[in-house]
Amino acid sequence: MSITDEISTSSLLERIKPFLEGYHPVEIKDILENEHPENIAELMNRLNSAQNAEIFHALPHPLNFQVFECLEIEAQVSMLKKLNWRETVKLLEELSSDDRVDLIHKLPEQTVESLLPLMAQAEREEVRKLLQYGENTAGAIMTTEYAAIPSNFSVSESLLHLRKIAPNSETILYLYVVDHERKLIGTLSLKDLVLSKPYEIISDIMTKDIVTVDVLIDQEEVVKQFAKFDLFALPVVDSDHKLVGIITHDDILDVAVEEQTEDVHRLGALEPVEAPYLKAKFFQLAKNRGLWLLFLFFGVSFTGTALRHFEATMEHAMSLVYFLPLIVSTGGNSGSQSVTLITRALAVGDVTMKDFFRVAWRESAIGISLGLFLGIIGWVFAYFWGTPFMVCSAVGIALLGVVIAGCMIGAILPMLLKSIGLDPAIMSSPLVASIVDVIGIVIYFNVASLLL
Amino acid sequence: MSITDEISTSSLLERIKPFLEGYHPVEIKDILENEHPENIAELMNRLNSAQNAEIFHALPHPLNFQVFECLEIEAQVSMLKKLNWRETVKLLEELSSDDRVDLIHKLPEQTVESLLPLMAQAEREEVRKLLQYGENTAGAIMTTEYAAIPSNFSVSESLLHLRKIAPNSETILYLYVVDHERKLIGTLSLKDLVLSKPYEIISDIMTKDIVTVDVLIDQEEVVKQFAKFDLFALPVVDSDHKLVGIITHDDILDVAVEEQTEDVHRLGALEPVEAPYLKAKFFQLAKNRGLWLLFLFFGVSFTGTALRHFEATMEHAMSLVYFLPLIVSTGGNSGSQSVTLITRALAVGDVTMKDFFRVAWRESAIGISLGLFLGIIGWVFAYFWGTPFMVCSAVGIALLGVVIAGCMIGAILPMLLKSIGLDPAIMSSPLVASIVDVIGIVIYFNVASLLL
Numbered sequence: 043m044s045i046t047d048e049i050s051t052s053s054l055l056e057r058i059k060p061f062l063e064g065y066h067p068v069e070i071k072d073i074l075e076n077e078h079p080e081n082i083a084e085l086m087n088r089l090n091s092a093q094n095a096e097i098f099h100a101l102p103h104p105l106n107f108q109v110f111e112c113l114e115i116e117a118q119v120s121m122l123k124k125l126n127w128r129e130t131v132k133l134l135e136e137l138s139s140d141d142r143v144d145l146i147h148k149l150p151e152q153t154v155e156s157l158l159p160l161m162a163q164a165e166r167e168e169v170r171k172l173l174q175y176g177e178n179t180a181g182a183i184m185t186t187e188y189a190a191i192p193s194n195f196s197v198s199e200s201l202l203h204l205r206k207i208a209p210n211s212e213t214i215l216y217l218y219v220v221d222h223e224r225k226l227i228g229t230l231s232l233k234d235l236v237l238s239k240p241y242e243i244i245s246d247i248m249t250k251d252i253v254t255v256d257v258l259i260d261q262e263e264v265v266k267q268f269a270k271f272d273l274f275a276l277p278v279v280d281s282d283h284k285l286v287g288i289i290t291h292d293d294i295l296d297v298a299v300e301e302q303t304e305d306v307h308r309l310g311a312l313e314p315v316e317a318p319y320l321k322a323k324f325f326q327l328a329k330n331r332g333l334w335l336l337f338l339f340f341g342v343s344f345t346g347t348a349l350r351h352f353e354a355t356m357e358h359a360m361s362l363v364y365f366l367p368l369i370v371s372t373g374g375n376s377g378s379q380s381v382t383l384i385t386r387a388l389a390v391g392d393v394t395m396k397d398f399f400r401v402a403w404r405e406s407a408i409g410i411s412l413g414l415f416l417g418i419i420g421w422v423f424a425y426f427w428g429t430p431f432m433v434c435s436a437v438g439i440a441l442l443g444v445v446i447a448g449c450m451i452g453a454i455l456p457m458l459l460k461s462i463g464l465d466p467a468i469m470s471s472p473l474v475a476s477i478v479d480v481i482g483i484v485i486y487f488n489v490a491s492l493l494l
Numbered sequence: 495m496s497i498t499d500e501i502s503t504s505s506l507l508e509r510i511k512p513f514l515e516g517y518h519p520v521e522i523k524d525i526l527e528n529e530h531p532e533n534i535a536e537l538m539n540r541l542n543s544a545q546n547a548e549i550f551h552a553l554p555h556p557l558n559f560q561v562f563e564c565l566e567i568e569a570q571v572s573m574l575k576k577l578n579w580r581e582t583v584k585l586l587e588e589l590s591s592d593d594r595v596d597l598i599h600k601l602p603e604q605t606v607e608s609l610l611p612l613m614a615q616a617e618r619e620e621v622r623k624l625l626q627y628g629e630n631t632a633g634a635i636m637t638t639e640y641a642a643i644p645s646n647f648s649v650s651e652s653l654l655h656l657r658k659i660a661p662n663s664e665t666i667l668y669l670y671v672v673d674h675e676r677k678l679i680g681t682l683s684l685k686d687l688v689l690s691k692p693y694e695i696i697s698d699i700m701t702k703d704i705v706t707v708d709v710l711i712d713q714e715e716v717v718k719q720f721a722k723f724d725l726f727a728l729p730v731v732d733s734d735h736k737l738v739g740i741i742t743h744d745d746i747l748d749v750a751v752e753e754q755t756e757d758v759h760r761l762g763a764l765e766p767v768e769a770p771y772l773k774a775k776f777f778q779l780a781k782n783r784g785l786w787l788l789f790l791f792f793g794v795s796f797t798g799t800a801l802r803h804f805e806a807t808m809e810h811a812m813s814l815v816y817f818l819p820l821i822v823s824t825g826g827n828s829g830s831q832s833v834t835l836i837t838r839a840l841a842v843g844d845v846t847m848k849d850f851f852r853v854a855w856r857e858s859a860i861g862i863s864l865g866l867f868l869g870i871i872g873w874v875f876a877y878f879w880g881t882p883f884m885v886c887s888a889v890g891i892a893l894l895g896v897v898i899a900g901c902m903i904g905a906i907l908p909m910l911l912k913s914i915g916l917d918p919a920i921m922s923s924p925l926v927a928s929i930v931d932v933i934g935i936v937i938y939f940n941v942a943s944l945l946l
Contacts, residue, residue: 214685215667232684233666272744291743292724302754310834318844331831338827345819367797375790375924379783382762392770472827
């Protein structure tokens with residue numbers, strides 16, 4: 043949110059606050075009715091569900107419905123609880139089919155079961171149809187309110203047809219040409235329709251080479267298709283290439299951000315938190331972090347076992363211990379750099395499995411050069427710190443070793459995970475770091491005991 | 495890139511390879527001419543610039559130009575070097591104004607200087623105009639090929655007007671209504687235009703409440719506006735609200751991905767690498783990583799200084815050393831979790847500066863609960879490992895301390911950075927980790943020397 047929005051929202055908040063206690067629909071309406079729905083939503087995202095219901099009731103129709111559409115999903119859910127059945131049903135009916143199903147996904151089972159019978163036939167079937175698709179599939183993010191035209195229509199017939207179906211279409215900027223079996227055979231932009239002669243036949247002016255996705259494909263894949271082909275909307279087809287819906291660019295940007303948040307969280311070693319940070323349940327947050335911390339704790343605990351073996355060496359030269367954290371964390375840092383680069387490259391498709399050896403080769407080359415660089419600096423650093431010559435050498439060689447290990451492990455593990463069909467993002471930086479920690483200690487003290 | 499694309503591209507590669515040696519334009523043309531430009535580009539991204547030039551010359555016009563548009567910018571630059579001036583100029587002229595300027599940004603100064611004079615007047619002025627905007631501003635990503643209509647036109651006049659300007663517009667799905675001074679006063683979707691009566695006047699049917707961005711605003715801000723308002727295209731205006739260009743949704747998805755890669759890289763403690771991993775120059779990659787590693791190296795080197803102070807304590811109980819890496823990295827891990835959560839929340843706008851205290855409070859609460867959790871586990875773990883009681887307690891208390899420190903520092907530092915106008919993403923997980931490392935050691939041994 044930009045600074046200016048920030049200010050406008052806050053000032054709006056100030057003006058509205060006094061009227062949220064007690065019953066002041068008129069005042070609320072006067073303050074808000076000329077605001078952009080998005081801005082009212084921003085405001086409501088900061089208020090509690092009771093206050094939101096107040097505002098919702100005060101606002102004229104359809105503004106209140108537009109505002110509801112802009113609310114964060116968590117806010118929508120908690121506000122619904124404050125509305126009566128009739129209002130809830132009306133709301134659900136007016137939402138676009140994809141938003142509706144997102145919302146219903148978040149509602150408790152029994153609520154949905156009791157709501158559905160109250161909804162209009164058409165919407166009810168809609169919901170049932172969309173609900174069968176898994177939460178992160180193309181089917182779940184698509185809308186069924188697209189504009190389809192028969193291939194044998196003329197341009198003028200199509201324009202008339204459009205006037206009819208426009209109100210129930212999320213967009214008519216692109217038209218989907220279907221045959222008598224509702225199979226998708228082409229697309230036509232409203233632009234081309236408008237620019238062609240009234241008597242031309244759709245099948246002659248439509249584009250035949252079309253990009254489609256299967257209704258069951260993962261949403262991350264859909265984002266890549268959008269990025270690759272610069273699409274405005276992507277038609278979704280079932281196994282017999284029948285048109286079942288479209289996914290529009292505006293939903294994709296949201297999906298892209300959501301997917302990336304997931305990857306970033308995994309990379310930071312916590313289970314992805316879906317809700318906005320301040321809205322997330324405290325326990326949820328603690329759980330998503332605690333489990334990983336515990337897992338990593340036991341991962342690193344092997345360093346203790348490793349250290350025990352070298353008690354003699356340490357007592358022999360206490361100064362070895364001073365460099366322990368330095369070596370361990372330098373290895374960890376080079377590891378998290380590699381894992382960051384590679385998981386990201388895998389996520390955006392810059393790197394695929396067939397590049398495995400090129401990546402491995404590249405990272406080892408990088409590892410060697412960075413290792414030499416830091417090894418030498420480490421040696422000099424230790425030396426001027428007044429450390430015994432042998433210990434300096436142990437430090438230098440260990441640094442070379444851990445940096446190479448860090449780069450290799452950080453690059454190879456995510457690719458191995460991907461090759462066995464797991465999400466490479468679960469190989470988080472801290473996880474790589476702790477693996478490298480253990481290796482680092484083993485290298486360090488082995489070198490030391492050899493030299494001393 | 496999906497698996498299927500992967501396969502298709504590879505098979506295409508096999509078929510084309512034999513003809514890339516020597517001169518076989520006809521065979522190349524036969525193989526590729528019916529492929530989707532995107533797929534040909536995928537293929538070319540794997541070949542060297544000489545081979546790409548071969549293909550470019552073999553393909554019929556305009557297919558070869560469409561393919562060029564789909565190439566990664568690095569591939570475009572290196573291929574241009576293989577073309578003669580005439581071809582280069584023709585290419586630049588046919589690119590859409592925003593792609594053109596992206597490309598020119600990447601070309602060496604003198605090349606641009608010698609190219610510009612050869613270009614057609616209009617395009618030349620275009621380039622000069624767009625070149626003045628900084629690389630990550632709205633001005634640099636906008637296109638100047640938008641469809642503007644005067645507010646006093648009728649619907650039918652506008653439709654005629656559209657037929658004229660359509661060829662030179664990147665999109666006519668949205669029309670921008672300007673007054674006689676070219677100030678933006680409204681927008682109109684092609685949909686509404688088509689659905690309204692021929693004699694209606696634009697100013698009566700246009701939408702007056704419009705979202706615009708200033709031409710100098712940062713592209714990250716533009717992405718947020720798109721995400722917030724679900725836009726198809728965003729008009730860009732100068733300081734007197736004159737329309738200077740539009741930014742379309744397809745460019746935004748690319749910007750969003752690019753911006754997020756930057757943040758992810760920073761979070762992983764390396765200078766963002768713009769080029770795809772395998773295309774990035776080796777030295778560039780090494781530099782972007784080496785400098786950070788060096789910086790972190792000196793950050794952590796304080797742990798050595800800290801440890802020196804506690805030599806006596808360590809010799810008193812060697813077993814303290816066994817738990818050193820465990821405590822240090824547990825602190826680091828909780829730190830990187832917090833910094834990941836908060837920088838991401840700041841990036842997507844879930845958290846703003848005014849939430850500072852709520853965030854600080856939340857993280858301290860999380861820190862305390864996670865700290866207690868791991869502290870107890872650590873105590874038990876150490877105890878069953880046969881560690882002296884006092885050392886177990888030192889471990890437990892130290893764990894509690896470092897986890898709290900990690901959460902607080904990881905959450906507060908990025909916000910402080912943002913508050914002084916820096917990018918919070920530069921506060922990378924490893925940086926936080928190394929700060930926490932030092933604190934961890936100090937806590938650990940102080941507790942130990944108190945207890946022992």
